[in-house]
Amino acid sequence: MRLLITAGPTREYIDDVRYVSNASSGRMGYAIAEAALAAGWDVVLVSGPVDLAPPIGCEFHSVVTTDQMRDACLQLFPGCDGVIAAAAVSDYRPLQRITGKLSKTGGPITIEMIETDDVLAKLGHIKENRWVVGFALEAQNPRENALQKLRRKNCDWIVLNGPAAIGADTNDVELLAPSGDSVAHWTGTKRDIAADLIAWLARET
Template sequence: MARILITSGPTRQYIDPVRYLTNASSGRMGCSLAESAVAAGHEVVVVSGPVMVDYPSEATVLWVTTTEEMLDVARQEFATCDGLIGVAAPCDYRPQFVQGQKISKTGQPLVLELIETPDIVATLGAEKGSRWVVGFALETEDHRFRALVKLEKKSCDLMVLNGPEAMNSDDNQVEVLAKDGSVLASISGSKPEVANHIMQIVSQRLVQA
């Protein structure tokens, strides 16, 4: 059995006190993975952005809003975990300057300079030591190639590849890729079914008995 850290849901990057950048991640895949991991007897810590799903009561759930907060909390929790499943969709751009007051409309274009937020899976991957890391890649083109580049760059042991149609959907269709570029599984079905299959692969290949 293992102690597994799961990042889940979107994050938000505010441009002023009202408006923010985000994505439609619902936390459902993270919730299903948490349920599968609990059912398999693992201890589960979820670090989640703002979503409406009910994570399993057996899991420890820590709520965050921004990518920086998700990184801080996940890094702290990763210290006592055996592995990470990074299924969150952290907002990966933030405005260089955040306005303290609501930006008023002037009729003129508003130029927003965005900079990249820290990459949570890559950061924890680089620090993982003997722990294992499973990443998720959401791609809209050159799917498998980009997912394998991310697997390498983020020091992952497995990379799960899906498309934007997975977001806020009940179903999912994924490929699980190994370090050598092989496709370990192509899975489609409801998110709980897909999560169960992914957890089986994680348990077999990564979790030490």
């Protein structure tokens, strides 16, 4: 089994200093990489900027922006059997990146943001015989929104978690199938949940 994993946040720069991002620590994705390596799988890890060392034994690709993560994943996915997309990509980016550092003027500024490409949907739509596990971080109507994402992005399963997961050591997740069924519910440290997810995929894929 050769597994592609995405992890961490991405950053979208407003100017050369300021960016839009989120507090994703990369811990969920890195824990999944470690669990998959421990299970004897080949692991390809594409990671946004985090303060974690890449697990020993994985093929590691470092990216900053969502477009860079998309490009890396589209290139690497065809060589893998499946993907677990644990990254919390920035799904908006400033329409323009200002060169240098925007100087304060005393007045307000307006930043136009456009949606970035949907990396998970792109992988879902080119998957052919590969499997795709997405992550959905939902604040409102979590199951409904997660299922919509699963279907729109052509995932095989989606891991549903809430905003409390961001940057935390522990998590509480449900694994949803396209039927709408909750096929697993795991709580514990991100390491525990990663091991549960890999064991589950080893049985089901």
